[in-house]
Amino acid sequence: MADIDLEEVMKSVHNIFSRFDKDNSETLELDELMSFMKACGISISLEECKSVLDQMDVNDDGALDFAEFMSFLGLTFKIRFSRQTRLKEEFQKKLRATPNSTRKRNPSPAPPPRKGSVLRS
Template sequence: MVKGREYERVFVYFDENGDGKVSPSEIKNRMGMIVGGGDVLLNEVEVAIESLDKDGDGFLDLEDLVGLIEGASAEEKLKDLREAFGLYDFDNRGFISPNDLKRMLAKLGESKSIDECRMMIDRFDLNGDGVLSFEEFRIMMQ
């Protein structure tokens, strides 16, 4: 699993003493090196670790680090989906109508009838209201 090895490499980089846990001082040291000797405050690092530390021991383990990285990735994906949804939701109403879909497809150079757009929406319209909510759009995009 390539992703797992990449996480392990990042973890090993921060785990200066090789004890399998990353302390606030290790993060402070490594972050200082990353930001070109900039001053990273230890109390800021401690607060960050406290919010990520699942077992409450004051250190980050590999699982905590993976959660941090994947959590950020999930947030980015959600942000990207919201932006994409906004491209279709022309009137900022919180849903994509068949007309919205037709308009966006036309912008993309694809001509569809309103009936074709309704059929496309119906495939993912979970509550049957004739439009796509963000949640339905998110499910469709997975």
């Protein structure tokens, strides 16, 4: 596994943060956070974004500074990882609960290549 250059990662994240910090205040206000969310493909209402901001704004200044932004990203990753883990665990539970007689033991063989196909056996 390759070593991760944390300094380089932090610079990259700060560059992203700065790209959305339109007024160069070193914080993301509500409109800037909303722009960030939309750029990430997150469909969120203004009220929902305000709620996120209120929850992540530790120093109650009405904006996310870089440290709060990093916490936000960490929490987002943690939630996503947690959901994936829970989904995997639920799938495994359901699979274990399925009687063996209903599980496919030998999958169907692949169909033969079509005539004129590039693939040949």
